[in-house]
Amino acid sequence: MKNILVCWIGFTDLRAVTESETIGLGPIAQAAKSKHFDEIVLISDRPKDEMDSYVCWLQGFTQSEIFLKTEPLSGPTRFGEIYEAAVRVVTDTLQRHPEKVALTFHLSPGTPAMAAVWIILSKTRFPAELIESSKEFGVQIASVPFDISAEFIPDLLRRPDERLEKLTAGLPPEAPEFDSIVHRGHIMKRVIAKARHVAPRSVPVLIEGESGTGKELLARAIHKASPRRDNPFVAVNCGAIPSELVESELFGHEKGAFTGADKQKIGYFESADKGTLFLDEIGELPMPSQVKLLRALQEKEVVRIGATAPVKFDVRVIAATNKNLIDEVTAGCFRKDLFYRIAVAVLKLPPLRERSGDFSLLIDKLLDQINIECVDEPGYKNKNISASAKNFMMKQIWPGNIRELQNTLLQAAIWSTDTTIDIEDIRESMLPMANPNEDRLLDRPMKDGINLPELMEKLAQHYLKRALDEANGNKTRATELVGLPSYQTFSNWLKKYHIE
Template identity: 40%
Template sequence: MPKTRILLTWLGQQDVLAEEKGVEGPVAAILASAEWPFDEVRILANNWLDRLEQYEGWLSKRMAGLKRPLKISFREAALESPIDYSGIYQVAREELDHLAANDVRITLNLTSGTPAMIATWLLLGKGVYGTELVQTSWQSGLSSIELPFDISLEYLHHQDGLLGQIASNAPDVDVHFDHIQTHSATMGETIALAKRIALRDIPVVIQGDSGTGKEVVATAIHQASVRASEPFVPVNCGAIPEGLVDSHLFGHVKGAFTGAVSNRKGVFDQAHGGTLFLDEVGELPLDAQAKLLRVLQEKEVMPVGASRAHKTDVRIIAATHRDLLAMVEAGDFREDLFYRLAVGLLSLPPLRSRQEDIPDLVRRLMEQLNQEARTQPGYKSKKISKNAINFICSQPWPGNIRELWNTLVRASVWSDGDCLERHHIEKAMIKRGPAVSHLGQRRDVSQGVDISKIVDETKVYYIKEALKLTAGQKVKAARLLGISNHQTLSNWINQLGISDTDY
């Protein structure tokens, strides 16, 4: 009688997001592509526990559709962190002991989970239990792994060092950056550095203009890191109301202040074990910067109103469109916090500095747009002409990739045809006023200029930009604009006729 075939696997982020992304994910791909159908898949989950039922339903339906129905079972594995080698080893050993005792045929998935989890499968799967090892990728499909040696049990006594070494050399880092393709030498160097930084559990600062893709790179770093199976929590520091910064970052206890009707976790606790992405970190007030520095130094947080601090384990990736060193010199950003954060430092070039990337970027954005809009009533999938791409390449795109994306969306909505031409793009572009189009340029005074109008146009532009960055918070916007009193800013807004809808 043939042995029962069981796939034993950790649950990875790509598995959980498979349904909403319209892809299979590693676990489903292995189950669908294996030469012989599996009888059971045993999934170890240390995160996304609230989505297990949904994932089970989707996976079961997927396998039934392929006429490969199987038993799906889960084990919730409590781990201290993604690199909790001892915890990972204990869970893996217990599962393998149990399955081996039942004399089943075990296959281990080397694609899902953190590098530490995968390394543990390697050590136990080949060194102790003699299991089959498989991995899958969209480039190569399903493949079996044959190691040219046995891993002796004695190495398990030194698992921290071995697992750390294997994790540092994890072979699948590139897959998380594949969507950030580039022909630009500057961008290529930046992505190559990001890949190296991803595997080192260090804080990172990403600098770049608005819309250059800082969160995209931060997400790729997280997904390629040892914390990939844990939460990625993005926070826009510029949009946090100034009086609630401490509560938002560190949490609060019930009754800490008016309106605190229950305990609330801060973003540090929400990201525990994973990555906390602090976007626009330069907008944090100085007192919040001091508390953030303490958290980084002590690795513990004190919720507002609490009597005792508790430990936290997060990796910080901070991003800003501002020059933090210039802010340090001006006294607006703490020097000790800057050097604490900027262990890994990346600078993303603006789109105008990577013209050679624009044609491929436009095509990928169009593919994404067509995919996301395919279910909308009356939408026709669209291509984009060479003339339209050439026109796009000739534009400065001060809003970078974000502005380009929004322009393509508008053009696709306004066009009834199946191909976007140059005139569609021109019509969809935001028409910038003289203050924007002439920023950094000289005007011909010999033809006469209205200097009061130029000043007002400049004020309107920068006030709107500051209010957009701060989610309409006038105190923070005034600080960005170098205005000492936010009431002065309010007066300007009224005088210049700027409305709430403008930002």
């Protein structure tokens, strides 16, 4: 296994070239003399020709192969830039060595911000030994007695021009209505940006997403950000209404209209007048009900069962589904004209497995909610969660999405006897769930044949989206994550697989 030292070139190292008798060899040369490294990878934000003399001087103290990487920075304390530069260099180094290597990061050269980034990377993305050195004590292994959640990293990547980007996109600089929705990752930022853009308008919205992804939460935020915010928000689970009662529930009925109708009932459309009607799981509506719903949306009026006079309404409809309605239309299970009526603004909520950039904040927020809800329970102590437990949770699939994540945290909080939830608490609280058939790409039955291009498209879309989210929208970094040869190839794949 090859040993590789990676570090920034610090000011003390440069001074050592001419002042070694008074200040010593400097941190890098000290490390190079004290331990054998197969490679030493140096990073500098200065022009290469200014560093060549230092590299030549350092080569006199070691037999290691030395690589110099130039990474311009706008400032030596810019965490985001330092992080991205370090990741690029380490990734490039690992790509040159397909075999396993032992990394060492040197904390002493460079600024405190550079040292902080090495600590973060060593505890999350690139496990490595940390060393520090000084003239007085020589080279020592740096002990960092804590774990760090990998999801701390995206905080370092926020661009200083983020606010300018929002303003130029025509979006309001603040949108407190969406604060309840965690959207730090690239994918969710785009979803929320679109939702904020469409919220002030009265056009119908269709929210697509798997069960448990937070479709109703997004619908409520859109309502609160709209001019209808002071009027009713009425949520209806279409899949929970018996088919024979759909018309009565949506449009209402008069007294005596049918057996059991002992009084007049106002339907959901009238209840939501001047406000928003949220039709959850609209794909579950039977075809006869879809016809009547379409007419109501077109005419903007309903006729209660047993009545003759129509009732006008002013309602903004937000629909949601966990199905692919286009497929349902093709299969003849959903009306095409109704689809085009409700799918004016379409928002696609990603599953939890594609939201790595949001995961840590989601866990913190859900745990805060659990602590608030359980505060009056006898013997309950407020819980926090260890970083190692968070990292463990990030590696799971979570087919039930946020709902499953919340259930697991709630169980862990209830059963944990300590104030800190650890990995074992999470393991014991996770419910065994079979992977959905659609995610089992490698063991499809071949008896009736498979659609290989479709499977390849699903796989490519899944990992391209994850790479973009993991890289916080940085396409150069995302290109590296998925192993494509160039930025242009990555961009071509995004177009090929219809990813914005």
